[in-house]
Amino acid sequence: xxxxxxxxxxxxxxxxxxxxxxxxxxxxxxxxxxxxxxxxxxxxxxxxxxxxxxxxxxxxxxxxxxxxxxxxxxxxxxxxxxxxxxxxxxxxxxxxxxxxxxx
Amino acid sequence: xxxxxxxxxxxxxxxxxxxxxxxxxxxxxxxxxxxxxxxxxxxxxxxxxxxxxxxxxxxxxxxxxxxxxxxxxxxxxxxxxxxxxxxxxxxxxxxxxxxxxxxxxxxxxxxxxxxxxxx
Numbered sequence: 001x002x003x004x005x006x007x008x009x010x011x012x013x014x015x016x017x018x019x020x021x022x023x024x025x026x027x028x029x030x031x032x033x034x035x036x037x038x039x040x041x042x043x044x045x046x047x048x049x050x051x052x053x054x055x056x057x058x059x060x061x062x063x064x065x066x067x068x069x070x071x072x073x074x075x076x077x078x079x080x081x082x083x084x085x086x087x088x089x090x091x092x093x094x095x096x097x098x099x100x101x102x103x
Numbered sequence: 104x105x106x107x108x109x110x111x112x113x114x115x116x117x118x119x120x121x122x123x124x125x126x127x128x129x130x131x132x133x134x135x136x137x138x139x140x141x142x143x144x145x146x147x148x149x150x151x152x153x154x155x156x157x158x159x160x161x162x163x164x165x166x167x168x169x170x171x172x173x174x175x176x177x178x179x180x181x182x183x184x185x186x187x188x189x190x191x192x193x194x195x196x197x198x199x200x201x202x203x204x205x206x207x208x209x210x211x212x213x214x215x216x217x218x219x220x221x222x
Contacts, residue, residue, distance in 0.1 A: 034208045036148075043198055043212035044140075044148065055210060091207050092150040092164050 002026050004088055006095035012103040019075040021098045023088035028068045034089045035064055035073045037082075038097075044087065048073065075100075105129040107137075107199050107213035114219045115189050122185035123216045125199030132180035133157040136202040138209055139173060139184045143195045153202060154182055189220045 003026040013019055023033065031051040036044040046055040048064035051071055061076040075082055083102050088095040110124040125137060138153040152163035156175040163173070175182045182199055197216050200209035 032206060036209075038148075043200075043215055044209075045212070046208060046210045049203065049205065049208040049210075087148055089148075089150075089207070094148040094150065097147045 002029060002090060002093055004090055004093055004095035006086075006088060006098045008098060009096075010099045010101060012101050013078055014103045015078050015080055017078050019073075019078055019082070019100060021073040021075075021086055021100070023066075023071040023073070023095050025069045025071075025090060029090050031067045032090055033064075033066070033071050035062075036087045036089065037084045038087065039081075039084045047086075105201075105211050107201060107211055109197075109199060109213035109216045112217040112219070114221070116222055117189055117191055117220055119189050119220075120185070120187050121189055121218065122183050123197060123218065125182045125184075125213050127156075127180045127182075127201065130201075133177050135204070137175065137182040138200050138202050138207070139171075139182075140198045140200060140209075141167075141195045142198065142215075150207075151184070151197075153207075156180075156182060189218075191220050191222075193218060194220050 005024045007022045033051045035048040038044040052064045063074045065072050085097045085099050087097050108126045133156045136153045136155050139151040141149045151167045152173050154161045154173045154175050156177045161173050172185045199213045201211040203210050
């Protein structure tokens with residue numbers, strides 16, 4: 001069973017700053033990785049699939065990279081609406097999430 | 104507009120049965136698999152299983168196999184998640200989501216159904 005480990009658990013940043021979120025797989029998973037954003041009281045939203053492809057309607061400030069075991073979600077310049085919890089996903093496994101909070 | 108509309112919140116007692124629903128609209132329901140995802144209070148996302156509405160073929164996560172049943176009625180574009188005997192530990196939010204043809208990626212989500220199991 002593949003385990004996905006996200007870091008950090010919580011990231012405190014200010015609007016306008018750059019956010020870098022990490023997802024590490026316990027074994028190589030090629031590029032079959034997705035990222036989701038979840039705001040309080042809302043369903044998750046697909047941001048990135050196949051490690052680096054933005055889903056429909058996702059702003060260009062969101063980008064994904066990586067392959068094998070190490071993946072990164074980057075938000076180039078944080079907007080107020082970006083503060084949320086972010087999950088990575090491989091097949092049937094989710095990471096435990098990174099909470100992005102306002103500093 | 105592509106959307107998944109889930110049934111309303113449920114409050115049940117331990118041992119009771121339950122079926123919640125997820126109705127798709129705005130797209131060809133039989134062209135996309137539907138998955139179910141659990142989120143326990145204050146916790147992360149857990150993938151439960153998926154169904155191909157065209158033929159009702161299902162896959163389950165080992166963690167949920169035997170504990171829930173996923174089904175679909177393509178004539179009314181609706182998928183279901185059901186329990187035969189609820190436990191307090193089934194208290195959670197349950198989301199249905201449409202799966203992209205590329206694999207397990209979920210691009211359209213329902214708003215979720217809250218299930219509370221309490222005596």
